[in-house]
Amino acid sequence: MDKRIFAIEQRDEEHFENSFTGEKKSSFQILMRLYQGNYWRLLLSVFFFIIKHSPAWVLPIVTAEVINIVSGHEEGGVQKIWLYLFFMALLIAQNVFTNYLYVRYKSLAIRYVEAGLRCSMIRKLQQLSISYHKQMQSGRLQSKIMRDVEAVENLSTQLFISAVNIAISMVVALGVTLSKSWVVFCFFLLSVPTAAVTIVAFRSRIRGTNAEFRRGMEETSARVMEMMELVPVTRAHALEEKEIQRMEELLSVVAEKGYRLDIVQALFGATSWVVFQVFQLLCLGFTSFLAYHGKISVGDIVMYQTYFTTIVNQVTSIINLIPILAKGFESLNSIAEVMDADDIESYNGKEQIRQVNGAFSFQNVVYHYPGTKEPVLNGFSLDVKAGETVAFVGESGAGKTTLLNLVIGFMKPDAGKIYLDNEDMEKMDLRSYRRHLAVVPQNTILFSGSIRDNITYGVPNVPDEKLEEVLRAANLWDVVQALPDGVDTKIGEHGDKLSGGQRQRVSIARALMRNPDVIILDEATSALDSVSERKIQEAFDRLSCGKTTFVVAHRLSTIKRADKIVVIGDGGMREAGTYEELMEKKGAFYQYWEMQH
Numbered sequence: 001m002d003k004r005i006f007a008i009e010q011r012d013e014e015h016f017e018n019s020f021t022g023e024k025k026s027s028f029q030i031l032m033r034l035y036q037g038n039y040w041r042l043l044l045s046v047f048f049f050i051i052k053h054s055p056a057w058v059l060p061i062v063t064a065e066v067i068n069i070v071s072g073h074e075e076g077g078v079q080k081i082w083l084y085l086f087f088m089a090l091l092i093a094q095n096v097f098t099n100y101l102y103v104r105y106k107s108l109a110i111r112y113v114e115a116g117l118r119c120s121m122i123r124k125l126q127q128l129s130i131s132y133h134k135q136m137q138s139g140r141l142q143s144k145i146m147r148d149v150e151a152v153e154n155l156s157t158q159l160f161i162s163a164v165n166i167a168i169s170m171v172v173a174l175g176v177t178l179s180k181s182w183v184v185f186c187f188f189l190l191s192v193p194t195a196a197v198t199i200v201a202f203r204s205r206i207r208g209t210n211a212e213f214r215r216g217m218e219e220t221s222a223r224v225m226e227m228m229e230l231v232p233v234t235r236a237h238a239l240e241e242k243e244i245q246r247m248e249e250l251l252s253v254v255a256e257k258g259y260r261l262d263i264v265q266a267l268f269g270a271t272s273w274v275v276f277q278v279f280q281l282l283c284l285g286f287t288s289f290l291a292y293h294g295k296i297s298v299g300d301i302v303m304y305q306t307y308f309t310t311i312v313n314q315v316t317s318i319i320n321l322i323p324i325l326a327k328g329f330e331s332l333n334s335i336a337e338v339m340d341a342d343d344i345e346s347y348n349g350k351e352q353i354r355q356v357n358g359a360f361s362f363q364n365v366v367y368h369y370p371g372t373k374e375p376v377l378n379g380f381s382l383d384v385k386a387g388e389t390v391a392f393v394g395e396s397g398a399g400k401t402t403l404l405n406l407v408i409g410f411m412k413p414d415a416g417k418i419y420l421d422n423e424d425m426e427k428m429d430l431r432s433y434r435r436h437l438a439v440v441p442q443n444t445i446l447f448s449g450s451i452r453d454n455i456t457y458g459v460p461n462v463p464d465e466k467l468e469e470v471l472r473a474a475n476l477w478d479v480v481q482a483l484p485d486g487v488d489t490k491i492g493e494h495g496d497k498l499s500g501g502q503r504q505r506v507s508i509a510r511a512l513m514r515n516p517d518v519i520i521l522d523e524a525t526s527a528l529d530s531v532s533e534r535k536i537q538e539a540f541d542r543l544s545c546g547k548t549t550f551v552v553a554h555r556l557s558t559i560k561r562a563d564k565i566v567v568i569g570d571g572g573m574r575e576a577g578t579y580e581e582l583m584e585k586k587g588a589f590y591q592y593w594e595m596q597h
Contacts, residue, residue: 020339027329030336031155034117038109045106046164052098053165055091057172060306062088067299106161114153121145121335127344130410143221144338148214148331155328158321166314166321173307173314181296184304187286188311190279206268209261210326214334216254223250265323276312283308347429356436356517357421358548360384360407365416367402375414376402378571384564386421389549391559393592394568400552401442403568404520407550408439438516442523442552444503451480452487455509462513474509476502519549556593565589 019033035042062084069077125141178185227234227247234243287304290296296304361384367377376399384390392400405411406418409430418425420433446454455470456462467487471477479502483489491497491506498506511519537558553559560579567574567588574588582589 020336027332030332031152031159031329034113035109035156035160038112041105041109042160045102045104045109045161048098048102048105049161049165050168052095052102053168055088055095056310057169057176058091059088060303060310061176063306064297064299064303067302068297071298106157110153110156110160113156114149117149117152117335118145121149121338124339124341124344128338128341130405140218140222141338142225143218144334147217147221148334151328151331152335155325155332158324158328162317162321166317169310169314173310177304177307180300180303181290184287184290184296187283188308206261206264206323206326209257209264210323210330213254213257213261214327214330216257218334220250220254223247261323268323269320273316276316280305280308280312347431350429351423351427352429353420353432353436356433358384358386358388358518359421360548361417361419361422362403362406363417363419365406365413365418367399367406367411368414375571377413379416380572382566382573382576384548384550386548387546388563389551389561391551391553391562391565392568393553393556393559393565393589394574398568399571400568401522404522404550404552407518408437408520409433436517437520438511438514438518439520440504440508440511440522444500444507446491446503446506448490448492450485450488450490451476451483451506454491454506455487455513457510459513466513470509470512473512474505476505476509479505517547519547521549521551521553523552523554556589556596567592 019030019036025033066081066084069080121144174185174188177188224247227243230243234240284301284305287296287301291298291301360382362380362382365377365380366375368375376397380399380403382390392403394400402411406413409425412426420428425433447457452467455467468477471480471487480487480489489497551559551562559565562579564576565579565582566576567582569588575582575585577585583593
């Protein structure tokens with residue numbers, strides 16, 4: 001049953017996302033919407049909590065009665081004492097079963113929201129544009145998914161369980177006290193405004209320092225990930241001490257923010273503790289004075305002292321809850337930054353692409369990088385026939401990779417149109433189009449599984465014969481044969497157990513496995529030696545036959561067989577033609593060729 005409950009479905013993820021979007025809501029309203037459908041579990045957990053915790057509220061009354069029986073030497077007192085003890089024993093014993101039910105229903109509700117919130121964030125991150133991901137550091141996003149959701153989980157526990165416990169404990173203590181003595185009840189009420197003053201004095205300062213510390217931790221998480229990725233570069237240039245110094249400075253700043261938060265919370269806790277301990281001493285003196293003058297019985301001193309301790313502890317708990325609640329609501333706001341982001345690829349009502357021939361037409365395309373005035377592409381036009389291989393050549397920053405990103409749909413033109421098979425790409429569901437696409441990026445992206453896992457990623461149930469065919473085509477067969485576990489060899493994080501050329505060939509094999517209609521190669525052979533490059537080039541020539549292929553290459557020898565070479569520069573096309581045509585023209589392409597020879 002529990003496993004079924006924790007199987008988060010898409011409609012559940014949409015519910016979590018909708019809790020953040022729409023009309024502006026307070027953090028508390030967002031939290032309550034997250035738990036829609038789970039209120040009954042929370043109510044059951046509260047119900048069983050009250051039952052399992054009841055001995056703590058009843059024991060002071062029983063203790064007072066037993067003391068009064070003993071001090072008054074009542075007739076039949078021994079039997080009454082045994083009866084009270086038996087009753088308390090039963091009340092205490094039920095804690096085992098009711099505590100299990102309390103934890104069960106609480107955990108079902110809170111863990112469901114925890115898992116659902118993380119799944120929903122992951123779905124949202126998959127929908128957000130590539131531009132959003134480039135602007136947001138991955139370490140910050142990781143911190144939001146792990147640390148902030150954990151803080152919301154803690155917030156839920158404290159708000160729905162601890163806060164209810166506090167409220168019920170205070171109601172019981174004040175209710176019993178009022179039924180016994182309104183004078184003592186009035187004395188108890190003096191602790192409430194004192195607590196309120198203490199809370200108001202520290203609340204805003206705690207919220208501010210908590211927000212600073214949270215942002216500092218996000219920055220640290222992002223920098224640590226960046227540092228780990230740069231370790232080879234740092235070592236290669238003997239920059240270890242410089243990197244250590246850079247991280248030490250950042251960690252020192254975060255430590256100072258954490259220290260300020262600790263100091264504020266410590267002052268908050270210490271001040272409140274001293275105030276309430278003084279009130280507890282006053283309570284002991286006040287009730288002792290009443291008993292001495294016969295206004296209350298001797299046993300009632302213990303009862304009132306116990307209940308006053310309960311009230312003091314609960315008010316102190318409220319004070320201690322403030323930093324936790326502040327941290328939780330701050331984390332909820334942090335999660336909202338992702339869930340409420342509207343920079344997404346929306347495909348509602350757009351055309352599903354079931355077949356791709358591969359004819360592209362760029363018509364007066366203009367594109368600016370975010371935050372820049374000068375366009376990297378300005379009025380770029382190009383027609384590509386289905387099955388053609390088109391190579392883009394130009395200086396760094398000329399817009400070659402931008403063109404590839406426009407073909408993939410990662411970026412959208414600021415002006416102009418791009419057509420695929422005479423259909424406007426703006427009107428397409430790009431997810432359905434990308435199923436016909438294979439991309440081999442310049443920076444190889446592998447995950448820490450086996451070679452088989454990486455090559456067959458997204459292509460289920462691949463027979464061994466097909467896998468062998470792709471491995472041979474990508475010039476990987478001999479490499480795999482030499483490995484201890486063959487194609488099932490684990491390649492480590494980012495494929496670190498393979499050489500650069502081997503990683504690139506795994507990436508190429510992954511693209512070939514998809515049997516795409518459109519192929520994108522961004523410096524796909526850059527990490528290969530001359531022999532491997534030649535073999536890979538031959539494989540591409542065979543497998544790209546009849547498929548539209550876009551290539552970015554700096555080594556001009558790799559694009560001799562391209563149907564069309566386009567030289568990019570000054571925001572547009574400087575020249576275009578076959579390799580032979582451009583060499584005869586002796587223009588920009590010929591100048592690049594001369595520089596490489």
